[in-house]
């Protein structure tokens with residue numbers, strides 16, 4: 093199947109205004125997503141918020157089917173939450189840790205997750221251990237196997253880091269977790285919508301994801317996958333009248349499914365938009381999307397490598413749509429600013445978002461250029477030409 097790139101761009105209003113290589117920050121929404129969000133908001137204004145929710149009941153319910161289809165699970169295993177961090181938190185903070193319990197994580201871990209590890213370690217006496225990378229810069233499966241013992245309570249890693257092209261071997265980690273009977277929490281924030289994700293292949297208990305990045309959904313959306321067997325064991329750290337039913341004066345009952353991790357009040361318009369974004373992704377097909385992202389990112393890396401002073405920093409065996417680079421003698425934030433003035437969007441990853449990885453490589457800042465399927469070869473050429481002239485003309 094060939095990709096109808098012209099149509100993809102036609103359905104992406106932002107393509108007219110900007111050259112958008114900040115898909116790892118927030119991708120450009122396609123028209124159907126935008127229209128669904130605005131449509132629901134309009135209905136809220138016209139007939140009332142509760143009434144609009146009633147009217148859109150089936151549409152909202154179908155969002156769970158869309159997520160389930162995307163990652164191959166049951167709709168009861170999905171909680172729709174306002175962002176990936178909160179989704180991850182709801183899973184992580186549900187796990188009861190005791191002094192000496194070990195949390196195994198990876199070098200690529202995202203700041204918010206690591207801060208939560210630190211807080212829980214301080215409060216409970218659990219210990220955080222970072223599994224080293226292998227020679228390719230991915231989490232070492234050998235080192236992970238060697239680290240397993242009866243005290244390991246949780247394996248929590250990031251699939252694709254926020255700061256580069258690395259794709260951690262999530263399924264190999266899952267195999268180790270399954271064989272040892274250890275809980276496995278995967279941060280799939282950057283991989284969702286970019287590459288095929290099947291929770292049965294990965295073998296995780298929990299998976300968190302965001303809507304606004306490679307899924308092209310609205311901001312302020314995300315979800316948590318909680319495997320059915322795991323859900324039953326865990327009580328969320330926060331409850332409300334939706335997560336738990338007030339069944340008697342002195343008693344509440346948790347919802348039997350993953351919705352126990354959700355909130356009562358939520359943004360219906362963006363929730364609907366998330367569902368539309370997932371359906372839109374599935375319409376293009378996640379495999380064709382992934383092939384196209386791989387081709388575009390390879391092309392961008394190749395052309396960047398030819399620009400004087402550019403150094404690429406992506407790790408791993410198979411590298412995804414996130415390209416990270418520095419330029420000798422130049423400040424990454426200045427490069428971002430100058431590109432921005434030309435309507436070219438990139439972002440800068442700092443030490444603060446992935447400290448373990450950045451420190452070990454002696455990095456403080458990187459330019460992050462992240463491509464999506466609606467980007468074009470022409471944009472890549474233009475990007476490299478503009479970058480080159482910004483740097484050296």
Ligand SMILES: *Cc1c(COP(=O)(O)O)cnc(C)c1O
Pocket residue numbers: 175176177178202250252253254279281282301302303313314
């Ligand atoms: C962006 C990101 C997050 C946070 O997602 P939010 O939806 O902003 O909470 C978590 N992990 C990784 C790897 C990310 O890149």
